[in-house]
Amino acid sequence: MSLMIYNTLGGRKDVFQPLEPNKVTMYVCGPTVYNLAHIGNARPVVVFDVLFRLLQTQYDTVIYARNITDVDDKIIAAARESQRSIEAVTEEFTAKYREDMARLNALPPTLEPHATHNIAAMIELTETLIAKGHAYESQGHVLFAVESMPDYGKLSGRVLDDMLAGARVEVADYKRHPGDFVLWKPAKAEEPGWDSPWGRGRPGWHLECSAMIRAHLGETIDIHGGGRDLIFPHHENEIAQSRCAHGGDYVRYWMHNAYLDIDGEKMSKSLGNFHTVRDLLQHYRGEVLRFALLSAHYRSPLNFSFELLQQAEAALGSFYSTLRDVQDIELDVEVQLEDEPFYRALNDDLNTPLAIAELHALAKQMHKAAAAEKPMLKARMLAAGNLLGILAQDPEAWLQGGVEAGELSAEEIEERINARQQAKLNRDYAGADAIREELLAKGVVLEDSRDGTKWRRG
């Protein structure tokens, strides 16, 4: 089965073929570590985590790099505001970012290059660009000359002349062309800086990705991912830097996720309409957040709401409930992924909503299945869950757990269930129902079955 990927460059789905037959290199734009990640920032992380898992089922070597931008104007500003050192700020938010993403069941990337550890590579790249006539020094800055690249704008479908027509930006006087962008800029004394042929300074925003990809993954990588808003200028400029410096292809497949909306508007830090992952984790388990993020296709906007999270929670609860019914069944069967509808769905440009629908279909089959069919169905559900990064918990623990501690402990609940059982034996159904109601009022749902009474929070 071949993986189809929608390539922003070209605007259509293509069969994915890595440069080398059994190796895939993938790079996703990571965080600028100056504050907490919001749930919109988590979307690419979760989406590309699914891709990472999927690729690993097909290729022996998958190298997935996600950078940490730890030098940036916003970081400097954040450090100044909180009267802390740059390092204190970046270390704190790097650690918190890793924790938050781990709680969303995102696997750690293979590599996590830091911008500040790769300054030499950036300087070298800048020197190459100057030597080849694609960059120039001006008033202490080094700028990339967009006019030196004939097909600049190809990724975003822009033409330099058109961009000028609508330009609203004041053009810095050190630029030859308004579209020229900074590779290296001078650092003030109190700002972080590194010695370079152009004096003490620091890199421009776009430079780090090009330099680190080249340093850690090679001149040409297979997949580069990120949010849609990075297409221009960030990724366009990365292409310009890398292709002009090294020639050849930079990235074979560009993938861009759509954003999360709040009331039809993009969730963003600048609009202030965001929820941090950390905040949401106070109320919802990471797996619920993850499921919610996967409930829409990654290229479609996803309207974020509490209803969405509640639906995600309900869906996961129902899957875990199905799995609880078969929790004692041993797995000694092997799933043939190639035959699986959910696998087919994921291979079609990561169609996670369809994969989830197939998971519902599997659950439904499980409910009707004869005993002999259940081990395979369970294995298939878990295999699907594994690729989506969900359903790996103990079902009982999931159903009885939760972020918001209930009013009752498990022991207290068991005690009430026993009391109710006794009432039932005494034919005191009114008493038994009273206990059911009492527990329900405290968020505990009882389910009677031949095997006794099960409970869950819900």
Next chain:
RNA sequence: GGCUCGGUGGCAGAGUGGUCAUGCAGCGGAUUGCAAAUCCGUCAACGCCGGGUCGAUUCCGACCCGAGCCUCCA
């Protein structure tokens, strides 16, 4: 203004040139001491207008509406 991308049932959200998405919610039934879970059945959509087609939500064109990028942002 330029460049992108969208508009699917009450909600979320896939997909397709011709009887089915799926989930949640609703309605009816089975089951249950009562419930829950589950099962069966059921309601309901494809922005608007035109064009081609035997037939379009799906293709083409215009229009309306929305979002994003062009400035830090996933």
